[in-house]
Amino acid sequence: MRNTIIQCEQWLCDEVKKAGSSGIILGLSGGIDSSVLAALGREALGHDGVLGVIMPCHSNPDDESDARLLAGTLDVGFVRVDLSGTFDALCGELGGELSSLVQSNMKARLRMVTLYALGQSRGLLVCGTSNRSEYETGYFTKYGDSGSDLMPLVSFLKRDIREMARLLGVPERIISKAPSAGLYAGQTDEGDMGFTYDVLDEYLATGKISDPSARERIDVMRRRSEHKRKPIPIFRP
Numbered sequence: 001m002r003n004t005i006i007q008c009e010q011w012l013c014d015e016v017k018k019a020g021s022s023g024i025i026l027g028l029s030g031g032i033d034s035s036v037l038a039a040l041g042r043e044a045l046g047h048d049g050v051l052g053v054i055m056p057c058h059s060n061p062d063d064e065s066d067a068r069l070l071a072g073t074l075d076v077g078f079v080r081v082d083l084s085g086t087f088d089a090l091c092g093e094l095g096g097e098l099s100s101l102v103q104s105n106m107k108a109r110l111r112m113v114t115l116y117a118l119g120q121s122r123g124l125l126v127c128g129t130s131n132r133s134e135y136e137t138g139y140f141t142k143y144g145d146s147g148s149d150l151m152p153l154v155s156f157l158k159r160d161i162r163e164m165a166r167l168l169g170v171p172e173r174i175i176s177k178a179p180s181a182g183l184y185a186g187q188t189d190e191g192d193m194g195f196t197y198d199v200l201d202e203y204l205a206t207g208k209i210s211d212p213s214a215r216e217r218i219d220v221m222r223r224r225s226e227h228k229r230k231p232i233p234i235f236r237p
Contacts, residue, residue, distance in 0.1 A: 138225020
């Protein structure tokens with residue numbers, strides 16, 4: 001895994017150089033994926049090459065505490081943009097009843113807009129934090145957390161991310177916490193999906209799974225989310 005980490009860091013350096021950029025920008029959620037990406041960027045690009053953005057939106061304050069812990073541990077710069085008021089104003093303008101899923105996707109898309117605004121202003125490439133386990137099942141928001149210039153982690157299963165986190169010095173408190181997008185109180189990735197990352201990772205890696213209901217659910221998620229992984233359809237006369 002250490003060799004793979006070095007290769008990924010070199011890839012980051014190459015992509016930043018090719019783009020004529022001064023570094024990368026990413027959302028710091030306090031979760032393991034963004035923490036690993038920040039650590040990769042710190043090793044690859046140095047202190048000045050990484051900017052984290054903490055973007056609470058009616059979020060659990062513990063997530064911000066973990067994001068700040070990570071930034072301090074790695075010695076990476078960060079800014080904080082509270083999107084709660086912006087989210088409330090947009091919901092008010094839209095009117096009507098917005099489902100919890102719609103609201104969750106809105107939060108992810110507001111964060112994408114924020115990252116691009118700051119990234120463009122500072123000459124930084126926006127990095128997405130999705131891993132392979134999330135990407136293959138569509139467990140991400142189209143034009144939200146998938147809206148990025150680079151996606152360094154999409155080749156890595158969640159179990160790979162955990163291994164990388166330990167090698168890169170991510171605090172154990174972040175590694176051991178239940179994965180969550182932090183979109184509403186009590187939300188967890190595994191609760192949303194209906195199966196554990198361990199089950200998902202084994203199926204994606206080997207094609208084997210002991211739970212038929214989990215297999216069916218994973219297969220359905222992959223089929224239904226295929227449009228998220230494809231380029232936008234274009235009509236050509």
